Amino acid sequence: MDDLLTQVEPMIPALRRYARGLIRDREAADDIVQDCLERVVTNWTHRRDANARSWVFAILHNLAVNKIRQDVRRAGIVTIDEMPEATATVDASQDDTLFGQDVLAAIERLPPDYRSILLLVAVEDLSYAETATVLDVPVGTVMSRLSRAREQLRLILESKPTSAKPVGPFIRRIK
Incomplete structure (x- = not known):
């Protein structure tokens, strides 16, 4: 010593x-x-x-x-105390709300291991090493699963919904 x-x-x-x-x-x-x-x-x-x-x-x-x-x-991060009140309360447009719901639904469709890595890195802002520690997997596995999760999420969001109803007026014939 x-x-x-x-x-x-x-x-x-x-x-x-x-x-x-x-x-x-x-x-x-x-x-x-x-x-x-x-x-x-x-x-x-x-x-x-x-x-x-x-x-x-x-x-x-x-x-x-x-x-x-x-x-x-983290250069763009501003604490709540530093943020002007006018910018803190902006109503989301209908398109933003619908897209947010689509993203949440798409995340729910991901396999659990992809979903957990995506949430830890993208939402909780954990580093790859921290995520690897949390999930007890190698860092390379975190990186590859995150890449696959992002790609699968992109494909889900770009695909057209299969259960979409046809849009337009319905004509019904009555006798």
Whole structure:
């Protein structure tokens, strides 16, 4: 444990500078440094080099890159408090409502394993790795099933309903 303290503690200011340079948000950078230090302590015995500097900075870099990617992916997300009230309450058009009902019905028609992966990734916003952990399957299986689920959902939505009734006036002959 003394080895950990003597090697890592002097790096903390440099880690904070590097994280702030990458993230450009003081609080988020400090959070990433904290996450990095937590991983360093947890995995200290698994390092390969006697000099841990590059290993620690690699952990920090990977965490920062993941944070940047997450921020880019969620760039359009606005909290409810920040949203103007006028945009928060927009009535759906009839077409939107009908399409939403069609999508829900199409999701119900998917096989259970496709439906669960689609809901976890698309609705619950879980990553592929998180979804794989939840379902106890490999990440590759999540990706292939998600691809098949999306394709099958697209085909269901594009197909014409088989039980559609003919449209138009009905003429009845009365004697």
